[in-house]
Amino acid sequence: MIELINVSKSYGGLVKAVDNLNLTVSPGEIIGFLGPNGAGKTTTLKMVTGILKPDQGVIRINDIDIQKDPLKAKMQFGFVPDSPDMFLRLKGLEYLNFMADIYQVSQEDRKERIGSLTERFELKHVLLDQLQSYSHGMRQKIILMGALLHNPSVWILDEPLTGLDPRSSFILKEMMKEHAQRGNTVFFSTHVLEVAEKLCDRVAVINKGKLVFHGTLEEMRAHFSAHESLEHMFLEMTEHE
Template identity: 60%
Template sequence: MIDINHVDKNYGGNKKAIDNLTLTIPDGKITGFLGPNGAGKSTTIKMMTGVLPLDQGTITMNGFDIEEAPMEAKKIFGYVPDQPDMFLRLKGIDYLNFIGDIYQVPASLRQEKIEELTKQFDIYDALNDYIQTYSHGMRQKIIVSGVLLHDPAIWILDEPLTGLDPKSAYILKEMMRKHADQGNVVFFSSHGLEVVEQLCDEVAVINQGKLLFHGTLDEMRETYQTGDSLEKVFLELTSDA
């Protein structure tokens, strides 16, 4: 479970990037995180993962405070950032072994997991190539493989399907469903509303740093008394008009 309690973030000036955000992301569900560009999604995720400090409030991962107990919190989540352009001068296999070393994945299990994940994502034959030679989609796949290597209980995914080919996107969605069904947390942001509508058990909608809605799609339609698609409800909900 992820608990976000009364979190603020201000980049300067009077307008807060995140304004008193309180949100509980439960175990056993896929939660979609929605909002227009600049709504505060990536800022929230970067605070959740310890990339950015909180100005106020607390965030805990299965009871571990991301600021008070960062090492314990970071051991139990995996984070896919919105840009996969990292560790470009490493070979794919070196990057995965580096991640395995950080999370102390045993050598025998590590090799098995690396082979399984990279064959599923069709990058096994490229593991001895440098990541800087990879396409955007291949870089996304190597980052996702690294995140899943230590089998974290909590998945935090920022636009994880961007750049993936249809087969790999399908495989990742199946993995997300299985992980949640096993009682774990899957929290992901996306601009693909059809994917969210198809995949998510619940959604959280943010705009201008404030939480507008959190619940199931049926609850959203009931709240706004409509049978429209998620796209229409979302556009109405986040309209500045």
């Protein structure tokens, strides 16, 4: 579960990147976080994960305040950032073991999970190669695997499908569905509206730092009093704000 209560963040004390945001992502839900470039999506995700500190407000992960108990809160989630270009001198297996060490995954569990994930994402053949030799999509997959190794109940993903080939994209979407069906939480940002339309239980739309909609697609359609596409509704919500 993720809770944001009256969360705000400014840069330079002038423009609010996130303005008094209230949002809850409940167990068993997949929530898509939508908005134009510069709307505040990545800033929000970085505050939720503790990378950035909010100017005001409270953020809880599974009822744990990330500012009061950051280490315990960070053990609750797996985070995939918007860029996979990190730790490039490490080999794939070294990176996965590094992540397993951070999250205190036992040798027995990590062996089983690394085997399962590398088979699912078809990366077993490159685990002994350096990450800098990987394509963008392969780096995205290894970062995903590292985030999921400790089997967190909360997944926080920033544009996770970017760079993935169609098969890997399908696999990740199936994994997100399976994770939510087990009573867990998935919160991800995306620019791909069709993905949100097919995958999400609810969507949250942010524009200029403000939450302009949060609910189901049916509720959004009722708000616009027509059975319009998500793309049309999204454009209408963010055009005039």
